[in-house]
Amino acid sequence: DTAVSQTPKYLVTQMGNDKSIKCEQNLGHDTMYWYKQDSKKFLKIMFSYNNKELIINETVPNRFSPKSPDKAHLNLHINSLELGDSAVYFCASSQVSHEQFFGPGTRLTVL
């Protein structure tokens, strides 16, 4: 069984479109995260949710809106996509301040 899963794996879209990435974890963790890995392979946190409540919002543009319908799911919706949004987006989960487990990533390409 996959612990942290993301869909889709690849996403290719035009500038200005709106897209969503979904994440699910079956580990029973309370906390979920979104990280972004840029073209230079540098990873940086974007958001974290604890039990459906937003905990961390790292000065990400308002075009990015996370939503957590329940503690096993964390989705990321991106409005008005820009070229600079092209990256790999990783979802992760953990119990608070414990080991974080990452999903396989979603490679977003904005044309």
Next chain:
Amino acid sequence: KQEVTQIPAALSVPEGENLVLNCSFTDSAIYNLQWFRQDPGKGLTSLLLIQSSQREQTSGRLNASLDKSSGRSTLYIAASQPGDSATYLCAVNGNTDKLIFGTGTRLQVFP
């Protein structure tokens, strides 16, 4: 502001060598430190987690140490194998429960 640096950026060694990857961080007020491996085009696999109160952790051929006061961690890989080829990332967790990642060490082990 926490900054995490990994040295070397890249390493190429023959199979069988023991090797050490270095990670340094600027703020010693950390909760834990986590080592990951990332294969090309893949997600992150958690290797070891060291709590701030611990000095080292071992898993198979991997041993990670932590010296919080000097802001350093090392990942020791014994008897390296071609299958160990990957990028190794260290990440520091402060009391805000977000991982601050280093820039990674790209390891190649050749037969």
